[in-house]
Amino acid sequence: MAxxxxxxxxxxxxxxxxxxxxxxxxxxxxxxxxxxxxIQLLEIGLGLVVIIGLYIIFAGDFQYPLGLxxxxxxxxxxxxxxxxxxxxxxxxxxxxxxxxxxxSACVIIFLFFPLYQSSWADNGQLSLSPLxxxxxxxxxxxxxxxxxxxxxxxxxxxxxxxxFIQLALNxxxxxxxxxxxxxxxxxEVMSLNFYAGTFxxxxxxxxxxxxxxxxxxxxK
Numbered sequence: 001m002a003x004x005x006x007x008x009x010x011x012x013x014x015x016x017x018x019x020x021x022x023x024x025x026x027x028x029x030x031x032x033x034x035x036x037x038x039i040q041l042l043e044i045g046l047g048l049v050v051i052i053g054l055y056i057i058f059a060g061d062f063q064y065p066l067g068l069x070x071x072x073x074x075x076x077x078x079x080x081x082x083x084x085x086x087x088x089x090x091x092x093x094x095x096x097x098x099x100x101x102x103x104s105a106c107v108i109i110f111l112f113f114p115l116y117q118s119s120w121a122d123n124g125q126l127s128l129s130p131l132x133x134x135x136x137x138x139x140x141x142x143x144x145x146x147x148x149x150x151x152x153x154x155x156x157x158x159x160x161x162x163x164f165i166q167l168a169l170n171x172x173x174x175x176x177x178x179x180x181x182x183x184x185x186x187x188e189v190m191s192l193n194f195y196a197g198t199f200x201x202x203x204x205x206x207x208x209x210x211x212x213x214x215x216x217x218x219x220k
Contacts, residue, residue: 022047022050022051022054022071022072022075022076023075023076023078023079023082023166023169024043024046024047024050024079024163024166024167024204024205025044025047025048025050025051026047026075026076026078026079026080027043027047027079027082027083027161027162027163027166027167028040028043028044028046028047028163029044029047030079030080030083030162031079031083031086031161031162031163034083034084034087035083035086035087040163042208042211042212042215043163046167046204046207046208046211049200049201049203049204050200050201050204052197052200053197053198053199053200053201053204054068054072054197054201055197056193056196056197056200057193057194057197057198079162079166082153082157082162082165082166083162085097085154085157086154086157086162089154089155089157089158090158094151094152094154094155095151097151097154098147098150098151098154101150102146102147102150153165164208164212167204167205167208168205177198
């Protein structure tokens with residue numbers, strides 16, 4: 001969520017969500033290295049398909065290259081973080097991991113405020129006075145969209161690979177872009193290249209379970 005908000009300042013929500021999809025490619029590279037397993041050519045191939053989808057988006061009249069590049073870079077960090085968590089959850093409870101990581105994030109953000117105020121805040125002033133209605137949305141995002149979802153994702157790494165989880169998360173552009181069109185209207189209408197590239201990325205998500213099952217059946 002923080003990633004989407006950050007990239008949204010230099011792009012738009014749809015662009016941020018497409019950059020989100022590159023995490024599976026990084027997971028395909030980093031997870032085997034961290035767990036000393038053989039790199040799966042299927043996963044690398046689908047990761048490259050995602051990159052091709054991004055290239056098609058760039059080939060059009062695309063207005064947010066910095067936003068998409070930032071998303072691509074941030075997701076490499078996210079993939080590495082997910083791989084580390086998948087190793088920790090073997091011996092540490094997922095809720096314990098979530099508590100320490102969320103607490104650390106709060107401390108880092110608090111320490112970052114002075115730099116943000118001096119460098120990026122309008123007129124050097126921070127606007128930190130949410131309304132009562134804002135607290136409701138903050139609570140929903142914090143508990144349902146962050147704490148619960150994050151803990152559940154860490155627990156899933158006990159049974160599923162980081163690559164598969166990240167590939168499944170690539171479905172977020174489907175409903176994310178749809179919601180962005182509803183909420184933001186014409187500002188979210190993109191070029192044909194954008195939607196063609198997005199379709200390729202989403203197709204990679206949909207086809208992976210079938211190819212994975214077919215590959216495993218052949219080698220049994």
